[in-house]
Amino acid sequence: MLRTPGRLRLGISAAALAAAASPAHALNVLLTNDDGCAAPGITAVRKALLAAGHRVITVGPASNQSGSGAAYAVPDGSTRLVVVPLAGSADTFCVHRVKAGYAAGGALNATNPDYLGSGSPVDATAVGLKIVGPEHGFAPDLVVSGANFGENLSDSIPHSGTVMNVLFAARRGVPAIALSVGVDFAEAGKGFPATLAAFPKAGAFLVRVIASLEAGRASGRPLLPAGQPLNINYPVAGRQDPAGVRMTVAGTVDSFTTAYRRNPDSTVSIEVGAPDAEPKALAGIAETPAFLSGFITISPLDVDFRPSAEARQRFHRTHRGLTALTP
Template sequence: MSKKPLILVTNDDGITAPGIRALIEAMKTLGDVVVVAPDSPQSGMGHAITVNSTLHLDRVTIDQGDQPEYSCSGTPADCVKLAVREIMDRQPDICVSGINHGANSSINVIYSGTMSAALEAGIEGIPAIGFSLCNYNYNANFDAAKHYAKQIVAKALAEGIPKDVVLNVNFPDVPQKDIKGIRICRQAKANWIEEFDKRQTPHGKDYYWLTGTFVNQDNGQDTDEWALENNYISIVPVQFDLTAHHSIQTLNSWDFND
């Protein structure tokens, strides 16, 4: 009899966040689950790793499930590294990260701890998917996202994700009945127009809160932003090879002997 798929579950919102609890519940129907996730929120950490301080892992019980769960003091990328090197007795068949509270579409993938955990798994040669819901509310409804996450992971396990590719999946914040389907997309060209809200402590010391407005500069109908705005689930294949291959020929024309 073949073994059940071994599924590593992680996130960046913390091990108790409703999004990861929904994802764990969905993944338990597909295989054997191991959870390694941060002990506190790590949103916006990107691909940070811990190198100047110690890391701690604690076996925890959050729900009344039989899956092993570990709370990690480090970043999402740390969680994946520790899971692979210290906890799991074989390489997982897939790593799933999320379900994130808030979108990780377009340029947000650069800053995302959710997607960095998935990318770290990809670097390790593990098929990986990051899941995000376009709702930042802690008490958001994850029912539709949970349903489609199970469907997408089942398909990925059956078909295989292309080598050196990680999937970035975003769910629109609408009821399941209003989701029109799933679209394979490219990342929209967009950015944040950022400002810092400057304030002062009662002692007169300045401090800052980062704020900003998300601006989509892309009118294409093949982008993740278009899909989400039109109630489709977006899947963007991303890679950790950051080489701009199309520019190599241009740069080779530079004469560095001038």
């Protein structure tokens, strides 16, 4: 369960975002994603961050791993990771998974029986924080994940490698921001040109967010509160430009439903359905209604999985008998 803070005190306003054009000082940014180390979204964000003067090291999965959530290579001795520079780059790295018997320099594709496939998003983030960063004397001030190909809102958060990357980083004390750009499903047969066109705009917006956070933080303090990464979603459908910026919280519904249908051959089709309605109590603050209205949404997440003290005490009172069970 992900809990959102009761108060949204990020110091970001529309005016501040409009005014913030450059960073107060250059940040070390570890850039990652779930679409792959050379995907157009991460490439656009990298370009925007570098143009703003930040120092960037990119570490991503070797290929598209969308929807893999927090999956990672477990330490059971059967799997290793291979981290290789992207062709033509000295500071962009791609993460693969191989069997324990893999020989150094072996082919990183299906022709090699010891090749398992791409690393996961969290594999890439972990390697960036624990291996690539230290090897390059690079201590990240910020982890950025994205820009993702498609929105990651509320109900989709547990499935999103993009968002799980920033939760992984934040639980280790590193400020982190997930950035996703929406898709218009009407463009599915055309390659989603509106999303591709929006990637540079979303990257430029992220730079303004970072500059605004920088301008508002006290000297010596982290860019974001510990354990509270941001989830930013940038819309594209039906608008030339977003309607504005809304401060939101993660709600309970996504921007679409996943509809399942049994076929005569016993397979199950996976289709896109209309979005569900957000409960009335959340409709005014949740990110999905604002996103569907054309607004960029900025939602803080809370990586503390513990329930509130009140909920914990209530559970203990009503389930005391659990402690008397035979081990």
